[in-house]
Amino acid sequence: MSEEDDLDLNSLDDDELVQQMHDDLYDGLKEEIIEAVNILLARKWTPYDVLTKALVEGMRIVGIDFRDGILFVPEVLLAANAMKGGMVLLRPLLAETGAPRVGKMVIGTVKGDIHDIGKNLVGMMMEGAGFDVIDLGINNPVENYLEAIEEHQPDILGMSALLTTTMPYMKVVIDTLKEKGMRDDYVVLVGGAPLNEEFADAIGADAYCRDAAVAVETAKDFMARKHNQLASA
Numbered sequence: 572m573s574e575e576d577d578l579d580l581n582s583l584d585d586d587e588l589v590q591q592m593h594d595d596l597y598d599g600l601k602e603e604i605i606e607a608v609n610i611l612l613a614r615k616w617t618p619y620d621v622l623t624k625a626l627v628e629g630m631r632i633v634g635i636d637f638r639d640g641i642l643f644v645p646e647v648l649l650a651a652n653a654m655k656g657g658m659v660l661l662r663p664l665l666a667e668t669g670a671p672r673v674g675k676m677v678i679g680t681v682k683g684d685i686h687d688i689g690k691n692l693v694g695m696m697m698e699g700a701g702f703d704v705i706d707l708g709i710n711n712p713v714e715n716y717l718e719a720i721e722e723h724q725p726d727i728l729g730m731s732a733l734l735t736t737t738m739p740y741m742k743v744v745i746d747t748l749k750e751k752g753m754r755d756d757y758v759v760l761v762g763g764a765p766l767n768e769e770f771a772d773a774i775g776a777d778a779y780c781r782d783a784a785v786a787v788e789t790a791k792d793f794m795a796r797k798h799n800q801l802a803s804a
């Protein structure tokens with residue numbers, strides 16, 4: 572039996588448990604992550620704190636060692652899978668705020684890009700803030716976005732890209748919307764680690780969202796403006 576099997580997560584205090592979760596995420600231990608998320612929730616941690624302090628922070632550490640060549644793709648996949656195990660528990664809780672539906676968002680990761688953890692977080696937080704979210708998943712060509720906005724008529728189109736090689740594809744989508752005369756019908760929000768505000772401006776997006784919390788605030792701001800415009804029309 573490994574040392575890991577012997578460890579009683581419940582016997583750890585909160586700080587130790589969060590530290591252990593960072594280690595378990597690093598080691599891709601999904602069952603342990605699920606158990607620890609349940610323990611923190613039972614200790615009355617808010618789902619948002621569990622998400623940001625335990626899971627997102629743990630994934631940040633994984634990202635640093637991936638960048639530095641200490642971790643490789645298979646290990647990072649295991650870490651991502653462990654994180655998703657925790658997110659499955661948090662999703663309904665974050666969505667459970669009982670907020671009235673404030674708008675609709677279509678979101679997807681762009682063509683060529685299979686990163687979805689950040690996008691999923693944004694989707695979860697948006698649902699929690701009262702938005703209906705249609706998630707297109709990963710690796711989306713422009714046709715997928717067009718089909719989805721035609722079918723669902725969202726207020727907001729969200730795009731995610733984690734690679735410097737895939738972020739330019741966001742401009743392809745926005746330019747296609749322009750060509751079709753549809754650009755002004757939707758608020759376009761973009762996000763992902765390599766982006767910044769200048770990039771969002773340059774490609775003609777409405778805003779860059781640094782993280783999921785900013786995405787929610789930005790989306791709410793745009794919805795408030797839309798309602799004000801409708802009210803004064």
Ligand code: B1M
Pocket residue numbers: 627630631633634635637638639644645647648651678683684685686687688689690692693728729730731732733734735736760761762763764765780781782783784786
């Ligand atoms: Co990839 N990867 N990866 N990877 N990966 C990065 C992005 C990288 C920065 C790692 C590094 O070198 N440090 C690097 C990109 C370098 C670059 O482009 N300059 C990289 C690379 C190179 C690659 C591969 C090319 C590696 C290879 O095969 N040699 C390959 C590419 C595959 C492809 O997409 N075609 C690859 C593969 C993978 C895995 C499959 C192993 C895995 C993805 C698993 C998955 O997502 N299901 C993976 C992971 C996990 C990462 C890192 C470690 C973590 C990403 C993550 O989930 N972060 C990442 C390093 C890093 O970013 N530090 C890395 C946690 C997440 C909560 O944050 O995604 O930033 P983030 O999302 C935030 C904000 O950005 C924002 O809100 C989110 C929540 O707060 N946001 C939005 C994101 N999308 C938004 C959309 C919005 C609004 C806000 O719409 C409105």
